[in-house]
Amino acid sequence: MTKWLLYIGICLGAFIVNACTEATDAIEPAEADKVMLQLQLTLPVNEASRATEWTTEEGTAYENYIDFTDEDKYRIYFFDNNNKYIARFTPSDVVMSETNNYVLYSVEGEVPEALISASKIVSFKVMILGNWDEYKDDELTTATNLEGICSAEWATFDYSKDFELAPDKDLIPFYGIHEYQNVAFEYGEITRLEESVTLLRAMAKVEVILKTEDMSFSEVSIHGYNKQGYCAPSDVDSQEDYDQDNEKLDLHLVNNGENDEDATSNTCSFLCVKEESGEETWVAYLPEYKNVGDKTKDAYIEVRFDIQTETDKKDFVIHFADDQTDIENTSFDITRNHLYRFNVTIAPKGNLAVEVNDWENVFNNDFIF
Secondary structure: OOOOOOOOOOOOOOOOOOHHHHHHHHOOOOOOOOOEHHHHEEEEEOOOHOEEEEOOOOOOOOOOOOOOHHHHHHHEEEEOOOOOEEEOOOOOOEEEEOOOEEEEEEEEOOOHHHOOOOOEEEEEEEEEEEEEOOHHHHOOOOOOHHHHHHHHHHHHOEOOOOOEEEEOOOOOOEEEEEEEEEEEOEEEEEEEOEEEEEEEEOOOOEEEEEOOOOOOHHHHHHHOOOOEEOOOOOOOOOHHOOOOOOOOOOOOOOOOOEOOOHHHHOOEEEEEEEEOOOOEEEEEEEEEEOOOOOOOHHOOOEEOOOOOOOOOOOOOOOOOOOOOHHHHHHOOOOOOEEEEEEEEEEEEOOOOEEEEEEEOOOOEEOOOO
């Protein structure tokens, strides 16, 4: 399966010049005894989510949301090219503006002395963390490496069947890393980095879309999920490690690379939404899950139609597999930052046809229950 292609780009520099003009002008010039760094942070607006009406209320899905105006909600760290911690970057000014497609943040702060070399020409990495439950700044030293943060006990998030995507409830954790070579710093000047940091979501999104008119699901549920996940992937210390052309990242599971012991007994319901097209869509956000290997531990989706009676015990099952008739050989893991879309139609003879859409490619699967 390929990546969830709705990604967050954090642009360090003039990424969208016209849209950023007002925000950039609002930043004060650097003082003579300071070295300043300016970052343009951009969050693309999810147009599909904007057009979504939840069954309980109307609003935007916060799949791309980080509150950059609250420094407790995110961290920006500097690392050297050997992945050793240098210092934290704390912005002193944040100016927000908005366009039709982007929410833009112009962020400026003083460069820590620990980052500035004698020559003032520096190579370094920028790490971005967002929506983590906690940040252990007091535990970070020059001996701390990137992986030490990504795999720390505190670098996890809890997940429950009551997960609800909203700023005052639950949000998706993010991680991003980017390296910069030969950056020049000058006292009294503002350095503007021009390349972007792409953030990876720590969760996957699963959609079940009913394509048949005059039909409706009464319930859609996932059977099998982990109650914890890592906020960051493992062994990702460069933007090249999660290039959009790669097939997928390796799973980073809290339980020593395995699912929770009781993961298969965990169930939760999808949330029903209505798209502008009128299609009934059910959505769930899930931590990573190992689905390839022991088939007795596979996660699967159950759907039930509203025309089914209480005496009708039969639920329809959708597997996380490219070919629903060859689950053994075509199953795939539930991986962070991926979108898994299942389009369901009812054939004339009552057969259920499931189309598995992984965003870039479409796999057509017809099978009879």
